[in-house]
Amino acid sequence: MNIVEIIQNKINEKDRxxxxxxxxxIPNEEIAQYISAFSNENGxxxxxxxxxxxxxxxxxxxxxxxxxxxxIIREMIDSHVKLCFGEFYEGEVNKLEYIYxxxxxxxxxxxxxPFRINIVNNRPQPINRKKLFLSYCQKDSCIADIVEExxxxxxxxxxxxxxxxxxxxxxxxxxxxxxxxxxxIVISVVSDQYLKSRNCMYEVVxxxxxxxxxxxxxxxVISKDDVIFYDDSTQSQIAADIYSMGGLTGYLKHWQSVExxxxxxxxxxxxxxxxxxxxxxxxxxxxxxxxxxxxxxxLRDRKGISFGDMFRSDFVDIVSRIQN
Numbered sequence: 001m002n003i004v005e006i007i008q009n010k011i012n013e014k015d016r017x018x019x020x021x022x023x024x025x026i027p028n029e030e031i032a033q034y035i036s037a038f039s040n041e042n043g044x045x046x047x048x049x050x051x052x053x054x055x056x057x058x059x060x061x062x063x064x065x066x067x068x069x070x071x072i073i074r075e076m077i078d079s080h081v082k083l084c085f086g087e088f089y090e091g092e093v094n095k096l097e098y099i100y101x102x103x104x105x106x107x108x109x110x111x112x113x114p115f116r117i118n119i120v121n122n123r124p125q126p127i128n129r130k131k132l133f134l135s136y137c138q139k140d141s142c143i144a145d146i147v148e149e150x151x152x153x154x155x156x157x158x159x160x161x162x163x164x165x166x167x168x169x170x171x172x173x174x175x176x177x178x179x180x181x182x183x184x185i186v187i188s189v190v191s192d193q194y195l196k197s198r199n200c201m202y203e204v205v206x207x208x209x210x211x212x213x214x215x216x217x218x219x220x221v222i223s224k225d226d227v228i229f230y231d232d233s234t235q236s237q238i239a240a241d242i243y244s245m246g247g248l249t250g251y252l253k254h255w256q257s258v259e260x261x262x263x264x265x266x267x268x269x270x271x272x273x274x275x276x277x278x279x280x281x282x283x284x285x286x287x288x289x290x291x292x293x294x295x296x297x298x299l300r301d302r303k304g305i306s307f308g309d310m311f312r313s314d315f316v317d318i319v320s321r322i323q324n
Contacts, residue, residue, distance in 0.1 A: 003100050004088045007047055011057055011090075018042055020122060021050035024063045029110070031069075031099070032076040033124035036115040038101040039081055039108035040127065044117075049096040059094045062087070066097040073099070078156075081108050107156040107323075114157040130158045130322060131182065135203045136189035140222065140238075142231050143189050143307055147220070150315045155322055184216065185322055189307070190240045190299060191222035195251050198258075201288040204295050218321055219304040226307045242299045251296065255289040 001009070010019050018041075020034060031046060038044030049062030070085045082102035089095050107114045115124040132151070136144040148160050161183065186207050194200045207213055224239040241247025262285055266278045305317060 003045070003084075003086060003098070007045060007088075007096070007098060008090070010045075011047075011050060011059075014057055016052070016122060018044040020044070020046050021052040021057060022046060022048045022064070023051040023060045028069065028072055028076065030124070031073055032110040033115045034117075035073070035077050035081060035083060035099065035101050036108050036110045036113075037117045037124040039077075039083075039104040040114055040116055041103065043103040044101050046099040046101070047096060048098065049094060059090055059096075061093065062095050062097040064097045076110055078106075078108050080104065080106055106154050109156045112156065127157050130184045131161065132158050132185045132187060132322065133161045133183040133203075133207075134187050134189070135194075135200060135207070136162075137191055137194040137197045137200050139193045139235075140189050140191050143191075143220075143222070143226070143229060146229065146311070147187065147189065147315075147318075151319065151322065154315070154319050158322060185218060186213075186216050187318065188217065188219040189222065190219050190242070190304065192237050192240055194222075195240060195242075195292070195296075196254050198285070198288070201255075201292060201295075202284060205284075205287055205291050208291055208295065214298065217298070217302075218318055219299060219302070220307050220310055220318075221299070221304040223306040223308065229307065229311070240299075242296055248296055248300075251292060252289075255285065255292060259285050259289055 007019075009015070010017075011021075018038065022031075025048075034044075034046050038046075048064035048066070049060050051058045051060050066085050066087055074081075082104055084100050085098070086100065087095060087097040109115075114127040116127050117123070118125045134144055134148060144162065148162070151158060151160065188194070188204070207216070210216065221240050221242065222238050227233050227235060227238055230238065241250065259282070262278065262282050266275050266282065269275050269278065310318065
């Protein structure tokens with residue numbers, strides 16, 4: 001069936017699924033919101049010239065003047081929207097006009113805000129923005145840049161936090177780390193340096209305090225072949241060795257060594273008045289040493305995808321996870 005036949009069938013059957021009937025007119029802004037909503041769901045049709053009283057559909061004459069409004073409406077919506085405008089006569093008198101909107105794989109916004117259809121009243125409503133925390137080692141910042149760029153290019157309804165950008169001057173880094181639990185999704189770029197980084201593992205420890213941690217976590221594992229994505233392609237040790245017992249043991253020994261070294265420094269200082277900062281740091285390191293075992297087990301059990309595979313798939317898995 002073509003679009004006109006689909007509309008005619010829906011009118012005859014009083015079908016309100018993925019279609020809205022407008023008469024006489026509504027503001028252009030609300031029309032744009034419907035377009036955003038249908039684009040972000042399963043597609044749909046806006047029909048002008050049919051009055052819907054909630055029970056019956058009555059044929060009227062469209063007052064939309066589609067030729068005058070098309071350019072205005074298109075300018076209100078993201079340019080990647082997929083839609084077409086049309087008109088037809090139902091009988092000799094009743095001129096109907098319509099906007100046919102296709103489902104879009106990328107989020108479509110009106111005024112920078114994505115919409116969806118409220119299933120109760122069939123009206124457009126804003127989609128709640130999701131908060132995403134991007135956890136990575138500074139040596140992997142080039143990878144994090146690509147991840148952020150790809151996600152933002154496909155999903156407009158997400159706010160991405162990164163410590164390098166979001167910890168303001170003189171703001172407490174600890175307070176920022178403790179706010180990670182307020183995010184809906186955590187993406188970890190897991191490399192060798194990430195698993196040996198004090199700040200990265202502190203992020204992990206804070207995130208694991210959330211009882212929904214596993215549901216929030218999406219991890220990308222750096223493999224040796226991913227070196228081509230780095231600014232410095234001569235780096236020799238980037239791959240996270242998380243699937244062998246030797247690799248897991250190496251990370252546990254690393255944190256044991258860090259803890260032992262810190263304890264030795266505290267012993268050498270001796271004076272309790274001089275070791276308060278060292279003692280606080282020891283608490284952090286000890287907690288990392290204890291928690292990293294559980295984190296490594298999660299990484300092994302969930303089999304994260306390599307960055308190269310993620311890049312070649314155009315980040316389809318991670319985008320789908322965020323959207324759903």
